[in-house]
Amino acid sequence: MTGEALVGEATDLLQHLIRNRCVNDGTPTSGDEMRSVDTLAAYLEGPGAEVRRYEPIAGRGNLVLRIEGSDPGAPTLCLMGHIDVVPASAEGWQRDPFGGELVDGEVWGRGAIDMLGITASMAVATKRLLRSGWRPRGTLIYLAVADEEALGTYGAQWMVEHEWDAVRCDMLVTEFGGARIPIGTSPRLPVMVAEKGSHWMRLRVGGVPGHGSMPYRTDNAVVKMAEVVRRIAAFRPPADLHGIWMRFVDGLELPFARRALLRNAPGLELALGRMPLGVARMMHAATHTTFSPNVVQGGVKTNIVPDSAELQIDIRTLPGVDRAAVHALLRQAIGDLWSACEIVEEGENPATASGVDTLLWRALTGATERLVPGGSTIPFLVVGATDARFFRRKGVTSYGYGLFSERIPFDEFAAMFHGRNERIDQTSLQLMVDLWQATARQVLA
Secondary structure: OOHHHHHHHHHHHHHHHHHOOOEOOOOOOOOOOHHHHHHHHHHHOOOOOEEEEEEEEOOEEEEEEEEOOOOOOOOEEEEEEEOOEOOOOOOOOOOOOOOOOEEOOEEEOOOHHHHHHHHHHHHHHHHHHHHOOOOOOOEEEEEEEOOHHHOOOOOHHHHHHHOHHHHOOOEEEEOOOOOOOOOOOOOEEEEEEEEOEEEEEEEEEEOOOEEOOOOOOOOOHHHHHHHHHHHHHHOOOOOOOOHHHHHHHHHOOOOHHHHHHHOOHHHHHHHHOOOOHHHHHHHHHHHOOEEEEEEEEEOOOOOEEOOEEEEEEEEEEOOOOOHHHHHHHHHHHHHHHHHHEEEEEEEEEOOEEOOOOOHHHHHHHHHHHHHOOOOEEEEEEEOOOOOHHHHHOOOOEEEEOOOOOOOOOHHHHHHOOOOOOOEEEHHHHHHHHHHHHHHHHHHHO
């Protein structure tokens, strides 16, 4: 099959996945991922394909395809993509977010980048390997999961906890990496070898109720919480120049002076102010535990001084930052108002990481160097959360990767995650189909 035919298949499959509208709003009854499970099963089923569906609760579906290897002692590689997407309003989009339109070589729609494009390209690569009569020593698993956009409860987490034998593997690749960071002179493609943890927290402050017509010297909980929010937003925790960051900086092959800036905390803060905004945000998040005060609720009626207010904070932690460290940083940020804050709820999800001296790293690097002239891989960490964490905790070497062309500028690319005008170009789809085939052949040969 020609490259043009393969990219046509990837485009068509991606369009179907976008149009399936598997929108996950965080509620158990949303998602309806079985629609895309059925789409993928219809595409993949055929001679040599063992396709199984799993449905933890009605409508929330996962799909597993296995190409069994000839040697039970050989490694197993899993290509995993999620099939749910976050909500999207048509307001502010140039195209219908669920239309899956192909315009000037780009497929538009919610999930095109996060991560239906990767999921589709993995399926096309898997089917291509089946068609070719490929008989590997190791086993290849294609895994499409639900619910990644809401903690993975009915997707990867459920599969790992309830159907581990179906997805047991030694190595895994999922989202996302391979975007060309506009720093340096030659393409350096980040492989996500780790991801930050999340420590979401809900704080409450109290006040004294009173009549809204007499606000003088009242103990207004909303006003108090507003100051807590202001302090958290202004807080600047120290940079942590961990080992993954240092390897990333060295891999950029920058001039000595620029590299030296990025290798020390004061220099990094200076450099961030000079970078394109999308790059700066990612670099900052990769070197700091971050605190984002995102939801505030308080008061019950316009003419009543509120006696309670709550704040939900999105906290993302670097490796090694635990609950005690988070509390210490918050105390530092909030200062004398910390004693007025009550922790109502918090959830701890520690950071995870995989090593880089692995067969999978070498395979991805080799494929990248062949497909991207002058390109090479460098380690980095995902600043959000992915389903890789469930597999890392099982001892699986897990990376986030892909290959994206230079057609969409990095700032624009970064803004599309959960944003407007999400799309992916067909050159990127072609690169990824080739990447997954080459990686599977090398790892499982």
